[in-house]
Structure formats: C-alpha cells, structure tokens
Amino acid sequence: MKNQTALITGATSGIGMATAMLFAQNGVRLILCGRRENRLKKLLEDLFTLTEVYTLCFDVRNKEEVFKAIGSLPNSFSEINILINNAGNAHGMDTIDEGNTDDWDAMLDINVKGLLYVSKAIIPKMIEKKSGHIINIGSTAGKEVYPKGNVYCASKHAVDAINQGMRLDLNGKGIKVGAINPGLVETEFSKVRFKGDSERAEKVYKGYKPLKPEDIADIIWFAITRPPHVNIADLTVMCLDQASSTIVNKS
Numbered sequence: 471m472k473n474q475t476a477l478i479t480g481a482t483s484g485i486g487m488a489t490a491m492l493f494a495q496n497g498v499r500l501i502l503c504g505r506r507e508n509r510l511k512k513l514l515e516d517l518f519t520l521t522e523v524y525t526l527c528f529d530v531r532n533k534e535e536v537f538k539a540i541g542s543l544p545n546s547f548s549e550i551n552i553l554i555n556n557a558g559n560a561h562g563m564d565t566i567d568e569g570n571t572d573d574w575d576a577m578l579d580i581n582v583k584g585l586l587y588v589s590k591a592i593i594p595k596m597i598e599k600k601s602g603h604i605i606n607i608g609s610t611a612g613k614e615v616y617p618k619g620n621v622y623c624a625s626k627h628a629v630d631a632i633n634q635g636m637r638l639d640l641n642g643k644g645i646k647v648g649a650i651n652p653g654l655v656e657t658e659f660s661k662v663r664f665k666g667d668s669e670r671a672e673k674v675y676k677g678y679k680p681l682k683p684e685d686i687a688d689i690i691w692f693a694i695t696r697p698p699h700v701n702i703a704d705l706t707v708m709c710l711d712q713a714s715s716t717i718v719n720k721s
C-alpha cells in the first residue's frame with residue numbers, strides 16, 4: 471500500500487480517525503478532512519512521523535468549499551487512489567411528526583449530498599487513471615429502519631443506493647466501489663445525535679460490548695488490501711450482541 475494516497479472524510483473522530491491511524495501505520499499517504507481544525511492539526515502532529523499527511527478543513531455540505539478544497543491539493547497529493555466516504559452523523563432521534571427540520575436538513579445534506587460532492591470532486595481523475603477504490607460508510611440503518619430513526623435511516627438507505635449506483639456506473643473503468651455497513655460503534659456519534667447530552671449518549675453503549683472504531687478500521691483495511699480482481703461490494707458488521715437494527719442483547 472506504499473505510494474497509495476487515501477482521502478478520508480470525517481477523520482477528526484471515531485471511525486475516520488481510527489482508519490487514519492491504521493492507514494498511517496501502514497505507510498499510506500493521507501489526506502485527512504473534517505471541520506475541526508484543531509483536531510486536524512493534532513492528527514498532522516501525531517501521524518507525520520509515520521507517513522506523509524495533508525489536511526483539508528471543509529464542511530461537506532458546502533459544495534463550493536468541497537470542490538475548492540479538493541482542487542487545491544498540491545501536486546504530490548493530487549492523485550487520490552483511495553476515497554473513504556465516512557463523514558456523517560445522526561442529528562436527533564424523534565418520531566416523524568416531532569422531528570426537527572434543521573436536523574433533517576443536516577442529515578440529508580451531510581450524509582447524502584456531502585458524500586456526493588466529495589465523490590464528484592474525485593471520481594473524474596480516477597476514471598482518467600482507470601484505477602481507484604471508493605469505500606462508502608453506510609450503516610445497518612441503511613439496511614433496516616428503526617423507530618425514530620426515520621430520516622437518519624433514509625440518509626443511510628440513500629448511501630446504500632448511491633453505493634450500488636456508483637458501482638454500476640463505474641463498472642469497467644477500473645474503479646472498485648464498496649460499502650461497509652457498521653452496526654453500533656462507540657464513537658462521538660451518539661453525543662452528536664443527542665446534541666452533547668453525554669449521559670444519554672453513553673446509555674446507547676451500556677450493558678453490552680459495542681464495536682470499537684478500530685474494528686471498522688480493520689475491516690476497511692481488509693477491503694482495500696484485497697487482490698486487484700477482488701472487490702468487497704457490501705459488508706455489514708455488528709457486535710456479538712446486536713442481531714438487527716432494533717435487537718440488541720443488553721444485560
């Protein structure tokens with residue numbers, strides 16, 4: 471994987487950060503993205519002895535910012551071999567009648583449109599080179615809707631559809647496209663969903679052993695290190711105690 475460059479969105483936390491660490495340990499050159507500049511700076515400081523790192527601070531919702539940031543990459547980072555479309559979150563957890571429309575906008579704009587903008591900024595060069603690997607981070611919520619999950623689940627079902635659509639449209643162009651769909655992973659995800667309410671967020675992961683972000687990073691690494699003819703198209707992963715979006719064995 472040396473001489474490969476990966477762009478990871480949502481690298482400032484959780485699954486994206488764990489993936490950045492693992493890639494760096496394996497010498498993959500990194501373009502790390504997120505909105506929190508202080509965290510990007512810290513990642514640069516922590517990882518620069520392991521690999522070359524470039525950071526891009528932008529909001530995936532902002533179409534202009536996305537194209538400007540990715541278009542501004544220096545020559546040494548402009549050839550992106552691997553794209554990890556990971557940035558995303560849930561905002562709120564309410565019944566459909568009580569949902570906050572700003573939360574709905576955030577989830578659809580970040581998880582769906584943001585993923586599309588970043589992909590659009592990168593795919594044309596992959597097509598030119600006839601090579602590349604795109605991993606879309608979906609969710610079990612993209613396979614099965616759960617109560618009060620309505621719009622978050624819709625956004626992840628959209629990622630599932632976009633993943634399939636990308637693979638169809640890029641077939642024959644030398645580009646691998648696949649989704650990794652995690653179940654419950656203990657990250658800042660629930661803290662964001664519940665707007666900073668740490669107590670409520672911690673409860674989501676109590677009474678069983680959830681996945682760790684490093685578990686997902688391992689699987690992403692597995693996917694990108696398969697032989698050239700092998701593409702992991704769609705992979706769902708849950709912790710031992712999770713059986714479906716709604717069934718978790720808690721003690």
Ligand code: NDP
Nearest residue numbers: 480482483484485504505506529530558609655657658659
């Ligand atoms: P975290 O909250 O820990 O990380 C989310 C990341 O997304 C952060 O780095 C954040 O960076 C970035 N992000 C959020 N909004 C934006 C934005 N508008 N523009 C740019 N970057 C943004 O959550 P996870 O690591 O758990 O989530 C990562 C992905 O995994 C998401 O797509 C999520 O839906 C998915 N997932 C998570 C599961 C879980 O149980 N945790 C299970 C299944 C899927 P910053 O705030 O700096 O911009």
Ligand code: 8X3
Nearest residue numbers: 609610611652653654
């Ligand atoms: C994140 C998993 O079940 O909290 O996609 O929606 S869940």
